[in-house]
Amino acid sequence: MENKMIRELYARWRFNADLMTCNECGYSVIATRMHETAHHAAGCKHEGERNPWLQLAEILEALKVGAGETAKPAAWIRFCSDGGYEGPLADCDKRMDDARRKSGAWTPLFATHNAELRGRPLADGPA
Numbered sequence: 210m211e212n213k214m215i216r217e218l219y220a221r222w223r224f225n226a227d228l229m230t231c232n233e234c235g236y237s238v239i240a241t242r243m244h245e246t247a248h249h250a251a252g253c254k255h256e257g258e259r260n261p262w263l264q265l266a267e268i269l270e271a272l273k274v275g276a277g278e279t280a281k282p283a284a285w286i287r288f289c290s291d292g293g294y295e296g297p298l299a300d301c302d303k304r305m306d307d308a309r310r311k312s313g314a315w316t317p318l319f320a321t322h323n324a325e326l327r328g329r330p331l332a333d334g335p336a
């Protein structure tokens with residue numbers, strides 16, 4: 210399911226380093242502006258597409274949950290357009306309500322990522 214969604218996304222957007230470029234009108238979205246809405250050229254048939262980075266993030270998130278990761282994040286962070294960020298807010302914090310979780314503006318942080326880093330064999334890295 211997610212593989213098909215990724216193939217379809219890449220049929221509409223060309224991936225080039227930190228840019229995603231619309232195959233139809235050539236509009237590019239840089240990764241650091243993933244929360245902004247895409248501004249396609251007038252008449253572009255992908256005009257209705259919001260940001261491709263967010264679409265990719267959602268597909269990958271679904272894949273990660275499907276792979277057995279816990280679906281419950283430890284905390285949330287919101288990246289701001291000025292390069293700063295808001296939070297992190299613990300998932301149990303009462304300011305982290307469902308409206309924020311579903312807004313797409315907040316990125317979940319998973320405690321399991323840290324556990325994986327700690328468990329990485331030392332032989333893989335420099336001595």
Ligand SMILES: [Zn+2]
Nearest residue numbers: 231234249253
């Ligand atoms: Zn376009």
